[in-house]
Amino acid sequence: MGLRIDNGIRSVVDMNSTENDETTAVDPPDTRERILIEASRLLAVNGYHGTTTREIAAAVGISQPSLFFHFPTKRAIAEELYKHDLLPAVAGLERLVEADASPAAKLYAMICGEITRIVNSPYDMRAHISYEVLNDPDLALFQDLVNQFDDLTHSLIRSGQESGEFAEGDSWLAQQMVSALLARANLFATTDHLKRHSHPDEAATLILRSLLAEPDALEGVRRDAMVLLPLYDERSV
Amino acid sequence: MGLRIDNGIRSVVDMNSTENDETTAVDPPDTRERILIEASRLLAVNGYHGTTTREIAAAVGISQPSLFFHFPTKRAIAEELYKHDLLPAVAGLERLVEADASPAAKLYAMICGEITRIVNSPYDMRAHISYEVLNDPDLALFQDLVNQFDDLTHSLIRSGQESGEFAEGDSWLAQQMVSALLARANLFATTDHLKRHSHPDEAATLILRSLLAEPDALEGVRRDAMVLLPLYDERSV
DNA sequence: CAGTCTATCTATCATTTGATAGGCTGGGCG
């Protein structure tokens, strides 16, 4: 449980580490950051149990025990990545849900904002996909966060259906579709396909078309969503 | 179709069943079969590297070394499950693609047929989701099968867009959405949500609504798909 | 009954893996 001393130099990527920086601050050299980056890649591809600390260390270019100077355990690395992914997502979605707008606009803004965030992240974040990691009992907190996110999404879809803005249908299934698509979002970044061919809007459009009772309403929804979008980004709150 | 690859070990059923044939199969509530069932559950939840042979054995109720009487390696267990999942999927989709029908109807039939198959499978199949396993170099064959399936889906979407049946949009993204949703299909079965509330049709409807240029065409597409559906099931070929 | 084959067991091995112990180094600073 090493206390970390905060000295003046803070990394460029500032918004990770969840800003409750009692123990977590930033290391002067980026080794710690590089560990997170490389670990996120390996974890995303090989899974938690399929990634060894030796592989992570090799990717960073340090010896395996050196990892444990920066992180107390292997799990702590994963935890930090999960926090980075899930906390802003849940917080942003909560702000959206409480906003004054139509469910469709909120959902559009969420999808758009979330994909933007994932694609722009320095890490390879596929938290949503890693049931493997989440299932680990010691990471139950993050399981809760995922459930929270899914529940919020679900309630958004439900209220859209109740107001008649969305077509009737299995709201649970629809929520799963949203969650499943987001889980692939970083694949977009990895394949660097999205960077040139596609926009977050395309994904949101795809989802909304499948939900909206009146397809022609899409343009209006998009406009409303653009107004909501800053709400999703914690930096602008 | 004797695709059993290995080995010296042949099950009792194979040897003496020259006459009473194929359909059924099954059932000596075979240990081998129970291994596959329990392994599929564990692999789906914990991933390949997160599942130990001891856990599988314990779930089946046998000792850990007894596993190796039925399968040469741990990997062989995963391989058999992958084969069971991917071979019929790719074969079915290939038959659909070559059929004489609209891309929309083919896609509808594929989603519907695939989800039905997954939900009814004795195994917990999430092959699509397990990049973790697939990434393992020794399982490159299955990586290929997944890519094949994705490519076929993609070409279906492309041709639908070219014919004007589908709205324009990023076909790659749309294909990812289909793939991502299918990856969750067995979650439907697990949560036994789909068994009461939802049908495979709901999922296909959701996808098709997001793709069709003319939403009103959905009913016609569904009717055409119902005709195609038997084509997807290898038993009916 | 003796022989064989299936299916399982206990005991054990070699490797991998997360983590610890302790030493070396170089830069900041009184």
Add this chain to the structure above:
DNA sequence: CGCCCAGCCTATCAAATGATAGATAGACTG
């Protein structure tokens, strides 16, 4: 200069894990 200590290293451990060896029980066969 001499001390400190962040940061990294080598060497190594203990546990977990995939897999093997060999024995045993039971069923069927000749």
